[in-house]
Amino acid sequence: MAAAENGNELIQVVALLGAGVVAVPIFKRLGLGSVLGYLTAGLIIGPYGLGLFTHPQAILHVAELGVVMFLFVIGLEMQPSRLWSLRGEIFGLGAAQVGFCGALLTAIGLALGLAPVVAFFAAMGFVLTSTAVVMQVLNERGDTSTPEGQRMVSILLLEDLAIVPLLALVALLAPGAGEGGATSGWIAVLIAAAAVAALLAAGRWLLNPMFRLLADAQAREVMTAAALLVVLGAALVMQMSGLSMAMGAFLAGVLLSESTFRHQLEADIEPFRGILLGLFFISVGMSLDLAVMATAWHIIIATVFAYMIAKAIGIYLTARLFRAPHAEALYRAALFAQGGEFAFVLYAAATNAGIFTGLINATLTAAIIISMALTPFLVIALRWLLPAREQSFDGVEEAHDLSGSVLIIGFGRFGQVVSQSFLARGFDVTIIDTDTEMIRSAADFGFKVYYGDGARLDLLEASGARTAKLIAVCVDHRETATRITELVLAEFPQTILMVRSYDREHALELVHKGLDIQIRETFESAMKFGEEGLRQLGVPDEEAAETIEDLRRRDAERFALELAGGFGAGIDMLHGNVPKPTPFTKPKRAGRVMAEPPVDEV
Structure with a gap:
């Protein structure tokens, strides 16, 4: 009997791994992202698909450790000084977005016929965006370290903090909560504050000495165990004090961000983080109750679209109020319009306190999961619909009636080094490029670079190509270099042409076209x-x-x-x-x- 049970557990483990291994590459190949692949895999093998799992909540509870480790890794990248520099975004932008969107969604809930307290907690649960989904999309798009990505991370941090007062409010507003309930709520807040202070103290005076002692022991497996201990220990302390596990892990990461062991810790945690985060998305897909959707599908669909549209509008208006560009505001609205995993915690607490009925909890949970599944599609649709980001031409001068003995096209890393040779010998050098940010940066270092596209004949003429003795094509894009080569050979045959080629195949192509000199980069x-x-x-x-x-x-x-x-x-x-x-x-x-x-x- 025991052998049969063990065999069934092994089948479930194999099913979890197999579903992720098969679904994610397919969805990434289709351009839909890994998150949607994990969600679909969970739906297929869950209780409403193949039925290999009957209790997805048990798996979800374990898989939340993936989000915990993800926040720890993010914390490692956030030095305290850097985090302090984001305080305006966290407590200004983040608080404004949560407050405004919470008010809008509460009004939507009242319009749908919910009681005021129910509408408030339903709205605030949806306001708490999925940290896992947003961070996964930002990482896949390479936006985590950009200024707009940092602003989004700041908002996510504020939303993680918001779960604390919201859970306290559940105790205060629960049916039958009297003076004792209010007292217990304040006690919970004090306990949470004490836990944060204890974690900060431990991080400042205990963690670095501990890792230094373990490093001297030269036992790699002990360092890995210690890294897991720090992450899970911090998460446990925060959970026991009423805070979110993810918040504890993030604080632990921040405290270790300036440690000499930061990179080793990140390498030790990374394999566990990736597997458990994928498991989290799979378990969320399993949790989608198709039976509830079949009976209340019209309510769920109306809730999803009403909440997502209202939240997206609130996010866009807040972003514009804080002077975000139109494109960034739309991107943030598409990415944050969903609900998140912390809503499950808030809704469960509200159900246990008697604020939600079981049907309301199931309906709102289904709406959260559907919104998470729709987010990758929204981001993809926005990428197609949003026009290309326009460059600012402030402080940039366009090429016009220029002349010089040397014309350099492209002023990236390669072109910057090339220009030194000509300038050192006193040649009259004209430089053009199409990157306005680079042109402004070059001006700060004393270089005069004009805006000009070398693949356009009129701009080549305006840049002095007809009188130049030598044209150096230093662009880092293969097709662009080829187009410029063909244009110069056809229109300016008297000029010496040098071209930066990309690889051997490109070099052969250029030489066959008849240029003077090509040098592979x-x-x-x-x-x-x-x-x-x-x-x-x-x-x-x-x-x-x-x-x-x-x-x-x-x-x-x-x-x-x-x-x-x-x-x-x-x-x-x-x-x-x-x-x-x-x-x-x-x-x-x-x-x-x-x-x-x-x-x-x-």
């Missing part, structure tokens, strides 16, 4: 890197230089052979098996060809 740095590596390994300077020079010669010979159409023979030449080929004649103009090392291309 990694060539010289890779050669110097390899030469210095040989020296560090004890190879004499002269021998190291000879080795690199031999590699240059073989690579140039192989490149010339590939121009003639013999790629296979070029590979053989890499190993010195083929005699030197006959010189290749370019179709339009003769010129010098340089190439990067073979190891980067085969």
